[in-house]
Amino acid sequence: VALHGLRMAVGAIVMFGTATRWTFQFADDLPRYRYARLRWEQHDGMPSSRWWMKQHHDILGQGLANCFMLAIPCAVACHDARDVASAVEVLGWLLWMAAWVFENIADGQKQLFLWESAKAGHSTAVLGYHPYDGRRYSLWTLCRHPNYFAEWVCWVGLCLAAAPSLVEGDGESAQVRLVFGASLLYLPRVMYDCLVWWTGAGPAEHFSVTKRAAYREYQTKTRCFWPIELPVDHMRIAGWPDVNVVAAKATRSPPEKAK
Template identity: 25%
Template sequence: MNLGMQLLLIWAFAVVLMLLGWQWQRRRSNAGIVDVLWAFGLACSALWLALSGSGALTARALVGGLAAAWGLRLAWHLWRRVRSEAEDGRYLALRQYWHGDQRKFLAFFQFQALLVVLFSLPLAAVVAHPDPSPLQLAGAAALWLFSVLGESLADAQLARFRANPANRGRTCDRGLWRYSRHPNYFFEWLHWCAWAVAALGGPLVWLGLLGPVLMYLFLRFISGIPFTEQQALRTRGDDYREYQRRTPMFFPWFPKP
């Protein structure tokens, strides 16, 4: 199956998925479900690309196994938060800014369907690789494992900090959060670097390299860090400003004294 047809079917699936998610948030006033469905949509996309791809079996197995596992882990982690907590402050601010206009929320959800297709491109580059070397795939798998373990650890450390009532209104600066204000985002970005490595030497290598570039731009300038930090400043004020002063934003490094 050619790439265009693969992506068209992914988009059609994502459109339906996000339409159902939009209906869910209408009933519950919680747009955080969009993040769950984005991760789940990419997991399903990885499985579909692995089954319909034309490249080496090893490359397709890597995507079908590891990329799907990454998406399902992230979706499950986000779902546990969405189902048990109030709407994330970022989406609550958006709801207030849009005055609850459901037409804008529908457009927002469908934009996320397009992002599922966009971030499927690096995976499509891997499943089209006709002959990746075993060393190359082993390196990609090692980078994937390191990134997923790092993101899981960051998520667990933040969840444990937030679960303690004594930390209410305070900023988590423990563990990985001592060295980066967004270690979960950093490891999320690193995950996409694994697919760039796996796509090297293939006919669609440029799509593989697109993954870490796009993810960095989205996290750093569009939908990740800017919204997260605005919300943190609204809720934690000077405590977060001090955290900003001493802690690197994205790439982990030692904090300032």
């Protein structure tokens, strides 16, 4: 767990530090807030004068999620007094470990892309799209956000590892078990929505579409979140997540077929 949190903390410090020349003073909002403002004002009709309120609501919501929802798996696991881990717990930790390694590889490939594309002067290049779709960038050819997928799997693994502690632990009422059990089931869904729509893929692709001409074609050929073909919507839509593009696709086109 310490590795998971430390990785995110160090990554944030390095990313924000290099972006601001280590002053940590931003000239503008982070991309996810700029995207959220466009969505709330232009699509949902929120007055511009209320944006500050919505922005603080968003920040407080993230703080609540970090302090409460995301702490539940570890809180449940730490309450377990058993000396021997069950097979399900071991499976959960192995799943977390595999996803953690996968995420680090994906981020390493992304960093390599940033170095190589900058060296070649390809300011509008797309990771996972020719010529940056070779073996060294393989995870980004499976889906457009392999790092977000791996982050989600990490949390699935943590929830799975915590489940036996909730089932086999002593001294808790049925009501407490029900609340924490529902939280463990709900957490992967919360993380999926966050990583796809809230702070992850959606904001990132909104700006990639406007900055990189080839990104639209990359969107039509590559799955968004899942690295394997599943019977779900993979958002293979040029211009996603623009709400007008998505709405037009939903009303005028048949369901997406697996490719």
